[in-house]
Amino acid sequence: MSKLLLFHSTPKIIPRTVTSVLSRPLPIPSFPKTHSRVSLSPSISSSTLRTHFQWQNFSFSCSFSTQAFDDSSSSTETQKVEEEKIGSQSGEKSEAKEYPSGEVEYEKISGWKSFVVKLKMLIAFPWERVRKGSVLTMKLRGQISDQLKSRFSSGISLPQICENFVKAAYDPRISGVYLHIEPLNCGWGKVEEIRRHILNFKKSGKFIIAYIPACGEKEYYLACACEEIYAPPSAYFSLYGLTVQASFLGGVLEKIGIEPQVQRIGKYKSAGDQLTRKTMSEENCEMLTSLLDNIYGNWLDVVSASKGKKREDVENFINEGVYKVEKLKEECLITNIHYDDEVISILKERLGVPKDKNLLAVDYRKYSKVRKWTLGLAGGRDLIAVIRASGSISRVRSPLSSPSSGIIAEQIIEKIRSVR
Structure with missing residues (x-):
């Protein structure tokens, strides 16, 4: 079930919504002790919105520009040329190209390479040593960063999560x-990437168990990739479908006498609708509905395939409303209802650990310090450089900006040149 939620309430105006440019330097006014007359006279032109402020013996003007897009006639000509090329090539038969599927084939380390790996483990640093038979414990919650986290920073990152799954699959300990x-x-792209590494880890033949004290669509999408799913009796499930929200400032700006002027290229360009419209356009509604249906349809297909159920049965079950964890157990969507300590007892019994002994476990942060070289996964001579960048793009770094604030053009260019 996917739906759109439209809110017509008056939102707060962010100061960055409208930018002001002073037409000339402002002199410092000398305000009289008596009450001064203030007059506000807005006048809207075709390109900008000018507002004149007048005090006694003092005046200045502000120019507000809300042009969001730069329209050009060359874009329509380029679109026509591309359509003609597509039409001319529609009758021709193109050869089918084989693209990499991204599937990983697990190959167990054996022979001479296995001996070398064991030797590396013996001479490894103390912080890289892990006792044999250990269980890797990982907690996925909150925000998941695209950038690698240092030893002093908190939180988890996508590269470290994926790398730990790869190392754990080949680590004999x-x-x-x-x-x-x-x-x-986090977004669905990161969730899909983590799920793919969970499936690749299962090819090693090792077990992976999920514990979900609170669960939504994204959390269950990851959990259903594991072999077993456990939840406590107090678990909270919110499997209600997907929603999207949108807010519009057109009515607010109209009340304060501001008329935004937005130029768009194509009817599906909806970035400027937040300033100009009071409700959602039909094209924007069509686009968001298609996006929700695609994500929700993929969610239903994956969950139904992993649990061996029909898609219609899973969809009907979600539409009924999932509130109690017992209902999920009845439908075999989770393995059983247990607390965390009970799941640990199950793991101890599976690994043959006595009840009076602690389970051998290695934390996510400690295991992140284990190098790939120790496990024989360092790779060969040919390497692929991966440059991760996220955030807003700026030309130069501000003196007050933090090291991880956005993308700095100068640094990205220098990084690309250094990996050539």
Whole structure:
């Protein structure tokens, strides 16, 4: 079930919504002790919005520009040329190209390479040593960063999560993974990447168990990739479908006498609708509905395939409303209802650990210090450089900006040149 939520309430105006440019330097006014007359006279032109402020013996003007897009006639000509090329090539038969599927084939380390790996483990640094038969424990919650986290920073990052799954699959000291999944604050792209590495880890034959104290669509999407799913009796499930929200400032700006002028290229360009419209356009509604249907349809296909159910049955079950964890167990969507300590007892019994002994476990942060070289996964001579960048793009770094604030053009260019 996917739906759109439209809010017509008056939102707060962000100061960055409208930019002001002073037409000339402002002299410092000398305000009299008596009450001064202030007059506000807005006049809207075709390109900018000018507002004149007048005090006694003092005046200045502000120019507000809300042009969001730069329209050009060359774009329509380019579009026509591309359509003609597509039409001319429609009758021709193109050869089918084989693209990499991204699937990973697990090959167990054996022979001479296995002896070398064991030797590297013996001479490894103390912080890289892990006891044999250990269980890798990972907690996924909150925001997941695109950038690698340092040893002094908190939080988790996508590269470290994926790398730990790869290392644990080949590490003979790791017996399995115990995955805690709590409410996530990240996009579906990161969730899909983590799920793909979970499936690749399962090819090693090692177990992976999920524990979900609170669960939504993203959390269950990851959990259903694991072999077993456990939840406490107090678990909260919110499997209600997907929604999207949108707010519009057209009515607010109209009340204060501001008329934004936005130029768009194509009817599906909806970035300027937030300033000009009071409700959602039909094209924007069509686009968001298609996006929600695609994500929700993929979610239903993946969940139904992993649990061996029909898509219609899963969809009807979600539409009924999932509130109690017992209902999920009845439908075999989770393995059983247990607390965390009970799941640990199950793991100890599976690994043959006595009840009075602690489970051998290695934390996510400690295991991140294990190098790929120690496990024989350092790779060959040919390397692929991966440059990760996220955030807003700026030409130069501001003196007050932090090291991880956005993309600096000068640094990215220098980084690309250095990896050539």
